[in-house]
Amino acid sequence: MVSQQVSALERMLDSGNFSSGCPTRVVLDHVMSRWGVLILVALSDRPTRWGELRRVVDGISEKMLAQTLRTLEADGFVHREVTASIPPRVDYSLTGSGGELVERLLPLVDWVTEHAPAIVGRS
Amino acid sequence: MVSQQVSALERMLDSGNFSSGCPTRVVLDHVMSRWGVLILVALSDRPTRWGELRRVVDGISEKMLAQTLRTLEADGFVHREVTASIPPRVDYSLTGSGGELVERLLPLVDWVTEHAPAIVGRS
DNA sequence: CGGGATCCATACTGATACTG
């Protein structure tokens, strides 16, 4: 099934969906942001600690890691669990909602991973 | 099938995949950009003209529309067809590669569209 | 170890004007 019954274009035009500032656009901006995707994919396997995320998401600044995690937490995609110890420990994991989202994100990321070399190579 | 055989986290750590500046990251940034997603989804239905894209992708500036289209064209996801007439006419459509990509993009966008109101509502 | 606060550079936006 390549297409959908009601075309995406129709839905974008009708009913104010996809209008600037609508809920869909807001969430899409969070999820599809440069770092949002990578963090969600990194969490798809298992709960991960702050420092581990920082290493695995190559190139992210501490600011953007914190900011993106807070946004994803506010959206209900990521759960933050603090263990009060010395040294302190914070684990991040996907919520049920986050899991559903990542389930739909991985096929896309996998496809890009597979085809990207050929694409960039010929630019 | 919620998960994959080899965890995404492992793949992010191993083999320099997902390292900053790698082809996957570059293409991902193009596709997952604020406007990239919306333009690709808008084109999923049928070839679309410049002016129509401008209207359907609410809030985009002419500058970003032109820039994003050029990037997606360079990546081989979008085809640009000029009809030399008066008035001039330019149609944009998905390439085969772009179609495969959008096929994996739509389930994600659909899921977000369905769940976004509840998410933003409780923030 | 897990952040918060701050400052600076860049990227994006919006408006306007101009072209083939």
Place this chain on the structure above:
DNA sequence: CAGTATCAGTATGGATCCCG
């Protein structure tokens, strides 16, 4: 109609320092 060019204002991201 389908763009390109330019400029000024703003949002976003990165680097660094600091703290519990």
